Amino acid sequence: MAEVIxxxxxxxxxxxxxxxxxxxxxxxxxxxxxxATGSTPMPVYEALRSRLTGVDVSQVxxxxxxxxxxxxxxxxxxxxxxxxxxxxEPLGLDPDRIQTPNGALETISHAGDDYERxxxxxxxxxxxxxxxGTSGHIGFNEPGSSFASRTRVKTLIEQTREDNARFFDxxxxxxxxxITQGLGTILSARHxxxxxxxxxxxxxxxxxxxGPISSSLPGSAIQLHEHVTVVIDEAAASQL
Ligand code: GLP
Numbered sequence: 001m002a003e004v005i006x007x008x009x010x011x012x013x014x015x016x017x018x019x020x021x022x023x024x025x026x027x028x029x030x031x032x033x034x035x036a037t038g039s040t041p042m043p044v045y046e047a048l049r050s051r052l053t054g055v056d057v058s059q060v061x062x063x064x065x066x067x068x069x070x071x072x073x074x075x076x077x078x079x080x081x082x083x084x085x086x087x088x089e090p091l092g093l094d095p096d097r098i099q100t101p102n103g104a105l106e107t108i109s110h111a112g113d114d115y116e117r118x119x120x121x122x123x124x125x126x127x128x129x130x131x132x133g134t135s136g137h138i139g140f141n142e143p144g145s146s147f148a149s150r151t152r153v154k155t156l157i158e159q160t161r162e163d164n165a166r167f168f169d170x171x172x173x174x175x176x177x178x179i180t181q182g183l184g185t186i187l188s189a190r191h192x193x194x195x196x197x198x199x200x201x202x203x204x205x206x207x208x209x210x211g212p213i214s215s216s217l218p219g220s221a222i223q224l225h226e227h228v229t230v231v232i233d234e235a236a237a238s239q240l
Pocket of ligand 1: 036037038039040041065066130131132133134138139140160164
């Protein structure tokens with residue numbers, strides 16, 4: 001059963017998770033972080049800015065959850081760019097130790113396996129930050145994703161492309177495909193932190209935390225993990 005913590009605000013959630021990360025990195029300087037993008041984890045990265053001052057982060061490693069396929073890595077909305085701008089640079093992490101799945105078309109046939117090997121070589125992910133999509137997706141594992149899945153290419157559903165259109169000029173500019181850690185990859189991390197804020201996430205949160213374990217709501221896979229902390233605001237908790 002996941003531990004559910006209801007916090008007064010997204011900022012409070014950011015502080016809570018940031019404190020856990022500081023504890024982890026202080027105890028284990030080469031900790032491996034699972035990094036999420038989207039708007040949800042931003043308060044965590046913001047809270048880390050002041051809290052990591054004075055902590056040696058030179059050995060910290062990180063793996064992003066997902067990336068768009070076929071997007072220029074320098075595009076401001078590629079997840080590589082977002083992780084660089086929001087995490088690597090402000091926190092002073094070593095960019096060579098932070099990876100995102102490679103969405104380049106030329107190498108896409110083996111990019112998933114390459115990513116899995118890199119995560120395994122790092123010893124696995126210690127602490128995985130997760131947001132959740134309105135469809136219940138985690139990473140980009142849309143409904144129907146296998147619980148055993150590993151990093152691979154997926155097609156984005158229309159709802160997710162519409163949700164993410166706010167980051168692009170129009171919905172037509174949102175890529176059609178992504179490469180995402182699988183649900184199996186996510187479940188292999190040692191501690192999951194699932195964050196969600198706002199009423200729009202209430203249905204997905206309820207399904208993930210206490211709905212039937214089903215691939216029709218991929219976030220429900222967290223119920224199969226023995227160490228999950230769900231950090232949500234009142235609105236996101238409203239259907240629990
Ligand atoms: C995006 C990401 C997910 C994220 C989710 C929610 O599409 N691929 O990793 O958790 O959708 O996004 P947001 O946090 O912006 O609501």
